[in-house]
Structures are given as C-alpha cells and as structure tokens.
Amino acid sequence: MSEKNDLQVTYVTINEDHLGQRIDNFLITHLKGVPKSAIYKLLRKGEVRVNKKRIKPVYKLQLDDVLRIAPIRIAEREEFVPSKLDKVTRLENDILFEDKYLIVINKPSGMAVHGGSGLSYGLIEALRALRPEERNLELVHRLDRDTSGCLLIAKRRSVLTALHEQLREKTMEKNYWALVEGQWDSKTKNVTEGLRKNTLKSGERVVRVDNTEGKPSHTRFKVLER
Template sequence: MRKTVIVQDSPPSVRLVQVGTEQAGQRIDNFLLRLCKGVPKSHIYKAIRSGEVRVNKGRTSADYRVEEGDTVRIPPIRLPRADEPRPVPPASFPVIYEDDAMLVINKPAGVAVHGGSGVSFGVIEQLRAARPQAPFLELAHRLDRETSGLLIIAKKRKALVALHDMMREGGGRKHYQALVVGDWVNDRQHIRLPLLKWLTAAGERRVRVDAQGKAAHTIITMQKRYGRYSLVGAELRTGRTHQIRVHLASSGHPIVGDDKYGSDEVRAHFARLGLERMFLHAGRLELPHPLSGEPLRLEAPLPPACLKILDYLEQHS
C-alpha cells in the first residue's frame, strides 16, 4: 500500500507532499486540513483560491479530488508547534461495532459530527485526536447535531467508497425514533415530498418542501400514543438534509424539541421537564458489511433523557 510521502518538510517553508493510496479520492480541502492540523479552514481555502496550493504544479479548486501519486504544493501555513496543546480535545464515544474497515459509535445529542458553521470541531476531529495512530478516519454519513444515535466512520477508503455507494443506491436501512406533537393516525405511512435547501437572512441553513427540490422518501410507523404526543418510527429511504424533521413538520407533527421546524412553546415545556434536546434518535442500522457483505444489524437504545420523558408521558397522558 502506498503511503503519503513528504518530499520536502521544513516549516514554515513550502512543502511538497505526494498522495498515497489511503488519501486518494479525498477532496483537496479535506486532504490539507488533515495535514495542517490546527490551521483554520479559512486559511486553507484562501491558499487554494489564491493559487498558493498547487497539484502537479497547476492551480486547483477546493472540490478537486486528489489521486494517488499527485504532488501537492502546500504553501507556508503556520502549524502548531509540537509542544502546543492539541486544538481539538480528544474524545471517545460508546462503540457499537468496530473492525478493521469501520467504526460505529452511539453519538450523543448536542455534538456536531464535524467542524464548521460556527463549530470549531466535531466527532470526527475528536476521534482523530483520540486515535492519532489511525491512518484513515472519515465520516460515512451525517447526523444532525441534536440527533443522537448510530454514526458510521470508515477506517479504510475502500470501505468509505462502498458505504457511500450503498447509501446512494438505497442499500441498507436507517431507522429512527421520534416523539412528535399530535396524535399520529396511520400505523404505517409513506411520505414522499421533495425537499429544497435554502438560507435564512441570517445565513442559517433550512430545508422546505418544494416542487423544485430533490425527491425524498420517509416511512413513518406508529409506535405508541401519549395523549397529545406520539412516538413514531422513521425509516429513511433517501438521505436528504433534515429529511425526517421537515417531513414530519410538513405533515403537521413536528418533532418535540426541534429548534428549526418545531414550536418554541413545546420546546420550552419539555425543557422544563428536563428534555433539553430534540427527541430524534438513530436507533437501528441494517446493512451489509461494506467489504465482506456480511449482514449487520446494529442497535443503540434510546438515551436516558428520552426514556425519562416517555415515562413521564406514560404517567400523565
């Protein structure tokens, strides 16, 4: 297996880095962020736009995907000294499954999966900090910051590509649980509403049902009624941003605690009861192993805060 080779390394001078097997296929911005730990993303993008970063002596763009054998010119960018504290605090998360190809963790609510959009670091950066010996750790998919549950991290590029292909083609199943406002009527309901991303005046990302959007398909199943609230299961057949949240809200049943598509009054009510998060949990994954094809069924139980709320509703509904 070919490894990344630093042809020249005398910071803060120019570095020439040769792309290895495990790095091939990465976007150039992510490739640089891994090599230039601690350097702000804005510095990386500025260096790419200005032409200071070059691939095989030519200018490049942030979305270019490096290939094995490429020579990448990295301009003088300040790197943290060896004696400086790590800019990202290492962290471990409950491991549901792990082998040489992939890692599946139970992500807590309130933790972003990656840095960006006002968040300096997330799960993937903390895992890399906690496992500095790991040659390859990449997110196979995303979870919203306030969603808890199963998150897949690829440990080999071959596994990452296979997982991306699998999810794009609808292979595997992702099952969630959500507590929603209102009495959900149907035992099983298919929601097929196209979703379109847009930005608010403040620059925040939102999603709405729109005929110009991308096709989206969610299957909702009734699990238990609690008077004015319902516990439902949600199976993703597509993986659009905020898909479950927007599909449920557009059906008149927003998720309890949802700060983007739900009610402020409901969120405040449940916060007083101790639920200071959105009640959406990725509880089950069913998929073939990305390399061996072995069928996997992985589960993560509802977090204690969610179980406590269900107990409360059971007693007061």
C-alpha cells in the first residue's frame, strides 16, 4: 500500500494485502482513532472516493484502486499499548499455535477482543504491541469479553479472507464448552431461537433472542461430564 498527501487530502493505492477487504473495515483500521460514526459519515457524504467515484461501505477493494480521503477534522490518537504491561506479556503464554500465517490464542476471560466502549485496548491491540513486526494482524472472529477460548488471528490478508469464507460457508466447525450449575436436563439437547444482531452506539455488537425478526438458529447440547 502506498500513500501520499496533497493539501491534506490523502491518496492511498491498494496492494495485495488489502485485496477484497471492505472499504469500511479498511478505513476503520487505516484511520486509527477516528470513530466509526465519523468514518461512515465520510462515506455517505462522498468524502472518500475510489478511482474518483463514490462508493458504499460494502465496496470490496480491488488491486491498484486509488482512494481519495478528504481531510479528517477529528484528532487522531496514536494506538499505544505498553508491551511490557503484565497483562500484555502474559498473553505470550496463552498462544497455542503460531506460524507465518496465523496465531491461535486462548483468550482469557475478562479481556475484550478489541478496544472501545471505555476500554483503551483489547486483545488484538495487545498482540500488535507484542508483534510490532507483524503489520497485518486482524481478528478472524470474536468472542465475548467474559468468554475464554481459542481465537484465530490472521497475519495475512489472504488468510483472513480464506478463513472468513470457511466461516461463511460453515465448513469450519466451532465447539463451545460451558459449566452449568445444577443438573442439566438430559432431554434438553436442542435449542432453536431466533437471534438478532444489534449494534450499540459505541459500535459494540450484541446478539439478543428475537423470534420475530431474528435469524433462525440451532444449538445442539451434549453433556460431557457430570
């Protein structure tokens, strides 16, 4: 990716690292410190253009696209996470697997996957501080703040795209383990409820049961041990 400024207007040329990425997700990462609401406002007003044309937030970047980004009048803050902070350094012990393509980490309970909603940083920002040489670390998926478990972090855009396709096509299997107080009813093996995604003003996404407007879901339970 190359970038140049002209009278405070920013021009960015897209390379293979961001091929196929949605423009809104690219801008959220590229314009660090700028609220999501401001980024979507820029897109709506046509202050971000691709190859001189207006685009929608869902537009997927192509090789050699030229982005024109109007001057941002919002003070940008530097993303800084102390790499020697105990909570950050302990994450090294939680890494289950790592190669040049991917990190698999056991996300601790109580740590959000990313900053926001009053949090100065989350797991992804902490990993970027631990791996400053890795410039393209991105979350493949998310886990709730209080949920522990395996979290996939892509090191390359191509890996991120491939794993997103597996999630979308449901060729990736996900299993969740839970501790339940009391005796689980052995007859309860399937739960079908409509689930609806909601986005809070902070940008945090939550899912609630809504059998009227929610999407169908099917969760299968199996007691492993009593």
